[in-house]
Amino acid sequence: MIRLPSNHAAITAPLIASNTAFPGIPIGRSLLDGRAFRLSPVLTDAKVLPSTNSLALGGLGSGKSTTAKARARREILDNAHQYVVIDSFGEDASSGEWAPLTRSLGGRVIEAGSFTLNPCSELFPREVREQLVRSLIAAVEPGALTVQAAHALQHALAHPKATSLTGVVDALVAPEDGRWPAAKLAEWGEGPAIALSRYTEGSLTGLFDGQDASLPETDLPMLSFDFSRLDRNSPAIPALMAAISCWAEQVWLRQSTAVHRHLVLEEAWQILLSPATSELIQRLLKNSRKAALSMDVVMHTLSDLGEGKAQDLAKLCEIAHVGRLGPEEAAITGALLGLPQWAIDTIPRLSPGQAVWKVGPDYVDVVQTVLAEEEIALTDTSSRRRQAQQAMVRDLTVEQAVTATTAEPVTEPREDITVADPGEDLHAPFTAADDTWDWETLPPNVIGTLTRHESVLEAAMDGRFDEASQLATLYEHEDITAHGLNSTQALAWWETRAQVADLSGERAQAVQLRATVAHMGNDDAAWFEKTGDSPSPEWHRGPQPHAPEPQVDAAQPQPQPRRKAWPYVAAIAALGITIAGVYQYAADDQKQEELQEKAAAYRGRSGAAVQVDGVNADLIAQWNSTRDRVYVELRSYFDRNAKYLRIDASGESAQTTRGNDRWYPKAPEVALSVADPLADITVRIAIGGKTWKNGARAQTRTIRLSPTGVAYDDDTGKRLPSD
Numbered sequence: 001m002i003r004l005p006s007n008h009a010a011i012t013a014p015l016i017a018s019n020t021a022f023p024g025i026p027i028g029r030s031l032l033d034g035r036a037f038r039l040s041p042v043l044t045d046a047k048v049l050p051s052t053n054s055l056a057l058g059g060l061g062s063g064k065s066t067t068a069k070a071r072a073r074r075e076i077l078d079n080a081h082q083y084v085v086i087d088s089f090g091e092d093a094s095s096g097e098w099a100p101l102t103r104s105l106g107g108r109v110i111e112a113g114s115f116t117l118n119p120c121s122e123l124f125p126r127e128v129r130e131q132l133v134r135s136l137i138a139a140v141e142p143g144a145l146t147v148q149a150a151h152a153l154q155h156a157l158a159h160p161k162a163t164s165l166t167g168v169v170d171a172l173v174a175p176e177d178g179r180w181p182a183a184k185l186a187e188w189g190e191g192p193a194i195a196l197s198r199y200t201e202g203s204l205t206g207l208f209d210g211q212d213a214s215l216p217e218t219d220l221p222m223l224s225f226d227f228s229r230l231d232r233n234s235p236a237i238p239a240l241m242a243a244i245s246c247w248a249e250q251v252w253l254r255q256s257t258a259v260h261r262h263l264v265l266e267e268a269w270q271i272l273l274s275p276a277t278s279e280l281i282q283r284l285l286k287n288s289r290k291a292a293l294s295m296d297v298v299m300h301t302l303s304d305l306g307e308g309k310a311q312d313l314a315k316l317c318e319i320a321h322v323g324r325l326g327p328e329e330a331a332i333t334g335a336l337l338g339l340p341q342w343a344i345d346t347i348p349r350l351s352p353g354q355a356v357w358k359v360g361p362d363y364v365d366v367v368q369t370v371l372a373e374e375e376i377a378l379t380d381t382s383s384r385r386r387q388a389q390q391a392m393v394r395d396l397t398v399e400q401a402v403t404a405t406t407a408e409p410v411t412e413p414r415e416d417i418t419v420a421d422p423g424e425d426l427h428a429p430f431t432a433a434d435d436t437w438d439w440e441t442l443p444p445n446v447i448g449t450l451t452r453h454e455s456v457l458e459a460a461m462d463g464r465f466d467e468a469s470q471l472a473t474l475y476e477h478e479d480i481t482a483h484g485l486n487s488t489q490a491l492a493w494w495e496t497r498a499q500v501a502d503l504s505g506e507r508a509q510a511v512q513l514r515a516t517v518a519h520m521g522n523d524d525a526a527w528f529e530k531t532g533d534s535p536s537p538e539w540h541r542g543p544q545p546h547a548p549e550p551q552v553d554a555a556q557p558q559p560q561p562r563r564k565a566w567p568y569v570a571a572i573a574a575l576g577i578t579i580a581g582v583y584q585y586a587a588d589d590q591k592q593e594e595l596q597e598k599a600a601a602y603r604g605r606s607g608a609a610v611q612v613d614g615v616n617a618d619l620i621a622q623w624n625s626t627r628d629r630v631y632v633e634l635r636s637y638f639d640r641n642a643k644y645l646r647i648d649a650s651g652e653s654a655q656t657t658r659g660n661d662r663w664y665p666k667a668p669e670v671a672l673s674v675a676d677p678l679a680d681i682t683v684r685i686a687i688g689g690k691t692w693k694n695g696a697r698a699q700t701r702t703i704r705l706s707p708t709g710v711a712y713d714d715d716t717g718k719r720l721p722s723d
Contacts, residue, residue, distance in 0.1 A: 022359065025074035027067070028369040031354065031474075034481035037367045039359065040079060041294060041319055042260045048360050051318040052294040053285055056355075057333060058323025059300060063353040067321065067369045068264065068298050069101050069379040075262070076105055076221050082258035083107075084248055085224040086241060087266050096226040097266065101378045107222030112207060112230050117243045119208055120157075120164055121215050128250050130157055133168060135242035136208065137195040144191035151180075152189030165209035169196050199239075207240065215247055218255040245280040253291050264296045285316040301329050302336055310336055321355040321367070322347055335638045340364060349470055453496050460503040465625075468500045505625055508602040599678060601708040607723030608711035613689030613699040615642045618723035621705040627677035632705075634685055635667040644688030644698050649681065657694070680706045682714055 024040025041052035058064035075081040087096035099109045119132040133153065137144050145153075155178050156162060156171035172189035175182050200209045216223055225244055227237055248263055263284065285295050297317065302310040314320075314336040322333055327348045334344035343356045343364050350356070353369045371379065452475045460468040476493040483489040494513050501510035604623040609616070617636045624631070632649060636642035645665050646655035654668035672681065683705060688698040702714040711720045 025071065025078050026370070027071060028353075028367045031366040031368055031477055032481070034478075037357070037365060039319070039357075040075065042081075042292075043079075044359075046289075049318050051289060051316060053288055053317045054294065054296050054319035054321070055313065055317035056296070056298045056321055056323075057301060057325065058355065059325055061352055062323025062325075062350070063355070063369060064298060064321070064323045065097055065266070066353065066371070066379045067355065068296060069098065070369060070371055070375055071296075072222070072262065072264065073101060073105065073375060073378065075260075079260070080258060081260045081262060082220075082256055083222040083262045083264060084244075084252060085222065085264040085266065086244055087224050087226050087228070096224060096228040098222075098224040098264075099226060102222045102224040104378055105221050107220050107224065108217065109224045109226050110216060111226045111228075112240060115216075116206060116214070117208055117216075117240070117247070118164065118214055119243055119246075120162060120168060122163070123215060123251050124246065125250065126157065128246055130154065132243060132246045133157065133165075133196070135246075136165075136199060136239045137192050139239040139242070140198050140204075141191065141195035144195045146188075146191070148188035149191050152185050153192050155179075155185055156189060156192075165196060166200050169193050169200055172196070204239075208243065215251060218252050219257070242280065245284070249280065249284060253293060260292050260294065262294045262296055264298065266298050282312070282316075285313075301325065302333050303329060319357075319359050321357045323355045324348065324350040324352070331637060349473070351470075351474065453492070456496055457499060457503075460500040465500065465504040469497070472497050472500065506604070508599045509604070511600055602678065603709040604707055606705040606707060606709050606711050608703055608705065608720040609723045610685070610701060610703070610720065612685070612687040612701055613641075613692065615639050615687050615689045617642070617645070617685075617687060619647075619683060619685055619703055619705070619711070620723060621681060621683070621707075623674065623677060623707055628674055630672050630674050630681060630707075631669060632672065632681070632683055633667050633669040634687075636664055636687070638664060640664065641690040642687065643690070643692045644686070646686040646698065647683060648686075649683040655686075657688075678707060680704050 021035075022039045023043040024038050027037050027039055029035065030037050041049055041054065044052075056064040056068050072083050072085075076083065085098045085102070087098045096109070102109050119136060120129055124132065130153065134145060134150075137153075152172060152175070153168075155175060156168050159167070159171035159176070161167035162171055172193035173186065175185040175189065178185065180188075198204050199207060225240070227240065230237055230240075253261065265281070281295070284291070284293065287293075288295055295317075297313065302314065305313065320337050322330075322337070322339075325333060325347050330344050330347035333339070334341075334347070337358055338361075339356065339358060343358075343366075346366060347356055350366075355367055355369070357363075357365045357367050359365075452471075456468050456471045456475070459465075459471060472493055476490060476497075479487065479489040479493065498510040498513040501507070501513060604627070605621065607618055607620040609618055611617070615636055616639050617634060619632070619634050621630050621632045623629070632647055634645050634647050636645060642664050643658045644655070645657075645668050647653060647668050647670050649670055650672045652670040652672060654670045656665040656668045658665040674681075681704070682702060684700060684702045686698040686700045688696070692698055703720065704712045704714045706712075709722070711722070712718065713720055
């Protein structure tokens with residue numbers, strides 16, 4: 001029986017979840033099984049996806065916006081969908097991120113300041129006009145709308161001249177008699193009139209009031225509202241978002257004849273946190289299925305919204321794709337979205353263009369977005385950074401040209417994409433049997449002049465050990481997908497990882513990796529000596545000179561070698577000494593063997609899942625690369641019962657409590673000096689649960705952590721479940 005190591009188990013565990021196929025546009029390929037990943041939410045059965053809203057998360061440069069734009073382009077070209085984009089910010093102040101794509105599809109980019117939205121248009125019902133004007137007032141003067149002011153505003157909106165914002169201000173300043181005297185109405189309307197004057201004659205002039213004030217077209221394939229020229233802190237942004245949301249709900253959705261519509265919210269945290277727009281967006285999210293609308297929300301993190309709004313958004317979006325995030329943010333996001341632990345652990349290690357996808361309640365996959373050549377320039381969100389990199393490459397090329405007679409041309413590939421085969425039709429109609437692309441023709445995600453194994457070892461030799469480990473894991477996944485779990489190609493990465501461990505000083509880990517391969521029963525003993533795309537340790541040494549062979553004259557008879565007897569005598573003597581030594585040093589050999597086994601099993605990490613005082617927590621120990629220190633951390637994650645956490649070990653202690661400004665206590669951590677890296681460490685933890693009060697004694701537990709990854713209850717000796 002072959003025992004799979006834990007990392008192989010983690011790779012194969014999610015393969016069951018990735019067998020589902022969805023109809024729709026191609027997006028990329030699964031990094032779990034290599035199959036094509038397709039998805040058009042509106043084409044998916046309502047039993048699988050009750051809602052077609054999607055949520056895209058990820059840090060800067062993770063590829064979330066690139067993926068969103070590629071999806072939009074393909075939905076428009078393949079399925080005749082229609083898009084409206086609220087594009088908050090671009091790379092610079094000249095245009096938004098979505099402008100190139102919008103223009104390429106025959107759409108229109110509406111730049112704030114060059115187009116005037118009329119919130120008093122007769123296309124809006126009277127109650128919508130009132131709601132919209134109230135939101136404009138709230139954006140600049142939140143306290144201006146008292147009960148009396150609201151009545152004065154209603155009276156002004158009923159005036160015949162209230163067909164523009166200027167007309168509304170005039171009706172507020174000089175009202176006519178109504179249910180209340182004109183003087184009283186003028187007094188009540190003073191606050192709203194001052195607020196609205198910011199839009200008619202103040203700093204926000206030209207956004208909502210002017211001679212050409214109108215509403216956008218409703219029959220274009222894509223409209224992009226570009227806010228990139230506005231100050232990020234300007235009150236015009238929530239006011240514009242409120243106006244656009246009202247237009248989308250009351251005009252666009254009613255007049256559009258497209259089979260399906262999408263409203264894209266870039267930098268959505270600004271929209272969802274604004275009181276002027278959050279209620280409108282919540283209503284659109286809840287009624288999206290009925291309105292033949294998909295809300296596509298793009299933002300960095302869910303925690304920007306706060307606990308309540310983040311939970312609401314996660315519930316209303318059945319589709320989520322999460323790019324690279326930090327470990328803490330990945331844990332928060334995974335808990336809100338209901339991701340499995342293996343997916344949460346994957347998120348911090350994702351490369352640009354890769355994301356963990358969750359579709360419906362059960363399907364989870366890791367997908368690499370694939371772009372066609374014509375899509376690359378249209379979806380590029382990092383052009384300024386790439387220009388700086390290319391400038392550096394050009395400078396380096398010029399410098400090399402001074403000292404070299406010839407030079408190869410330098411090209412700088414995009415790092416955050418995988419490019420599709422030029423002959424591949426990304427927009428071919430979906431059929432039930434069409435579940436794969438010709439992935440063999442695709443270049444690797446990381447492009448370079450070295451082979452994959454060599455690029456990993458090159459990174460390790462430069463001291464970039466984390467990068468080398470991540471690359472090795474990615475490439476190992478690819479070879480497992482392409483050739484099988486126990487294939488020669490997959491096993492080759494164990495030797496490469498062992499060499500990385502050697503270079504980083506992790507000798508025991510290298511021994512363990514090579515020992516594992518030896519026990520996996522591969523008959524091809526020379527698999528690690530292959531050339532080309534192999535883990536050969538000789539690639540960086542250069543050719544070795546051959547030793548000269550002595551010249552032999554075939555005409556001369558060669559003397560026969562004498563048969564020597566002394567080796568046999570020496571062997572018999574050595575055997576006798578060995579037999580005597582076995583009895584003399586048996587106990588020492590057994591102890592040495594145990595140490596060697598422990599060294600081979602060394603992982604440099606241990607963790608225990610415990611429950612104390614009704615709180616679920618993880619105690620984690622991590623040995624450093626030099627093995628002279630160990631860092632111990634106690635985490636309660638999102639357990640709302642946790643109020644107090646404490647660690648005591650080797651004279652060091654740390655504690656945290658849940659304050660009024662946090663949902664849960666931070667994880668306390670201690671750093672301990674280590675004399676013997678193979679020795680267990682003993683830690684005492686204290687946890688205060690739901691009923692714990694300041695000054696009260698918390699429940700304690702003593703735990704022994706082994707660097708081999710095993711943890712025990714120190715009082716009972718019982719092995720504890722791993723974190």
